[in-house]
Amino acid sequence: MDTPMLWAMGFITMFTLGGISGVMLAMVPFDLHVSKTYFIVAHIHYVLFGGSVFTIFAGVYYWFPKMTGRMYDERLGRWHFWTTLVFFNLTFAPMHVVGIEGMPRRVADYSSQFATWNLVISIASFALGLSTLIFIYNMVASWRGGPRASANPWRALTLEWQVSSPPPIFNFDSLPTIVGGPYEYGVPGAQHAVFRDGARVPTPAPDRVAVPARE
8 A cells, every 4th residue: 555556546445436416416406406506616626636647646656766766765755645635525515515505616606604614715725725835855865865766666467567667668578468458467476477578577575566647
């Protein structure tokens, strides 16, 4: 459960919650009731923010050693994930409630009955924005002075991790040929590619095998 995996798990959870509220909108009476309310704002952000931004962060943390040759600060990465997850939910989960109660979207003001929830949402949204500063600091500081990353810190089987980090101008001395099935990552002794010179992609040690996104 390193930082990239936390973001991947967060994506699955948030995207699923957004999908559930989408199923609710398939009910015509309910859809008519909430179609112009904050419920729609909450639904779309769970799908788009939870579905896109979480995966972008997962990818950045996962391939940061490959891009820069340095490792990021794992502690700051976890802080970034948990603060984002908490304040994301504090920002958009209450919108489901006020939306069902009739809080309209795309308005400049609102009824006083929604004042408390809007204050909670506003404070959480600012905190959500500030959580990104942890990410920016971590990336800049790690790129400038982070510890050197090994060529394959995740012991992954995909091709990009079979060359040095960052990769050379010409990635491979010989063109690789893909072998094996797409679901063999993590299987002891599984091979993913063979190079023209006959060399096989080394198999990671069995104590820790990362499961990257499949190409």
